Structure formats: structure tokens, C-alpha cells
Amino acid sequence: MKPLSKIEYYWWTLIAITLFNTFLGEEFESSALVSILVAITVMFKGLMIIDHFMELRHAHKYLRLMMRIYLIFFPSLIILTAFI
């Protein structure tokens, strides 16, 4: 069998995180901890796509910065809403 390349690992990791997020939402009552976990995993998924699928890791630093700020800012609002 052909060994998995890096891009396949990223793909399976993203799928695993999505299923984990769904499990959290379905199995647990809404709580601050669930919101924080979901927000962090969304951030992580976003940054993985930016770095490895869009390949911005070694590209234009301002584009990379803008995309990263976006994918950190909006999930952070999930955490914020859990406490207000």
C-alpha cells in the first residue's frame, strides 16, 4: 500500500476534527467549555487550510497575516459569546 503523504494526513485530520466537533455538539449540553473547544478546533482547521492547502505558509506575509487574523478573530467571538 502506498504510504500517506502529508496532504492526506491533513485531510484526515480535518475530517476527524469535524466529526469530533459534531460529537461535542450532539452529546454535550451547551457550555463554556464546549464553546471554547469548538472555537479552538475551528481556528486550528482554518489555520491548517491556510498553511497547507492554500500554501500561504511560505507566501506573501501580509496575505498570510490577514487570513490568520480573520481565522482567529471570528472563532474568538464564539468564546466571547459563551461568557456574555
Added chain:
Amino acid sequence: MNHQPPKAPLGIFPRSWSELRAGRIPGNIPIWVGILSELTEFGIFFVAYFIAKFNYPEAFSLGPQTVSTASGVTNTLILLSSSYFMAKAMINIRLDKRQKSARFLWLTFSCGCLYLLVKMAEFYWNHLHGFSTTSSQFFTIYYYMTFNHFLHVGLAACAILWVIFRLRKGAYSAKQHAGLEALAMYWHMIDLMWILIFPLLYVLR
């Protein structure tokens, strides 16, 4: 990695933003103007969501329990896979494997079509259960976000067909594939937006 020559600056941005100083711009400058505009548009949707959720917490607690989580998860998996296929299309064009690249683009296109079908089935399911844009504040935001995203996937799927046509005509190679890369950037951006939409509308209560 990409080894295309740096693109000529537009002359409207500071010098420090040029490719020589800040790094390579994947795709082309116009697609990034488009991507940043789309991010602003979706950013407004997200702000609207959080304001509405703050003002109508009950509607936003009940809403995700009434929509079809299975459809949301299925579409997330479809879009993640489409992004993977798009990344593979890019890897193959850099190796000058045009046929393989085209095959991955067809897979990405199929994922896009599948997403649209699942989303249409979800809208129909909502309709059968009596949910519409006016059912609650949650559903107003839900349709506002998901229908807009639906349109973006549809348009980008049409763009994939155009890129496949151009690829078959020999417009892209290992040395010149900025058009294909621009499409890849746009497609990944659509995937990113869904990654943000999914927990807001289907997971968090």
C-alpha cells in the same frame, strides 16, 4: 513549491507589499481583491449572527437543534474533501501531469455539485418541516448565510469547468498555472467560510 516569476506590482500598494519584499502572491492579485471582498462580506454575516444571537439567545439555542445536523456534517466533509482534491490538482500541475490534474479538478467539481444537492435537499427538508426565513431570528440568519454560501459554491463550480476547459486547451503547465492557482485560492476560501458557518449554525446551542 512554486517558482513562477514575481508579478508586476500594480503601483497602488506600498513597496513593502511587493512580491520581492513580502513574498509570493498565490494565483494573481485580482483574485485576492475578490477573496478579501468576499471575506468582508462573510465577516458582515458573522457579525450579524453574533449580534442576533446576543439579542435572541433562545432562538439561537433552539435553532441548531431543529436543522439537519447530518446535512451540515455531510457538506463539511464534502467541502474538506473538495479542498483536498483541489490541492492535489495543484500538486499535479506543478509536476506537469495535466491529465491527473484535470481528474482532480473533476473530483472537486463533483464535490461542489454534491454539496449543492445536499444543500437543496436540506432546504427542502426545512420546507417540509415548516421552517422558512421568517420562522425565527435564527432561521433568518441561517438562510442569509447558507444561501449566500450556496451561490458562491455554485459560481466557483462553474469556474472549475472553465479552468478544466483551459487546462485541456494547454493553457496551464508546470511553469504557468496562475489561473488554476487563482481558482484554487478561491475554492479554499469558500471551504474556509463553511468551516466557520458550520459550528455557528449546526453545533453551538
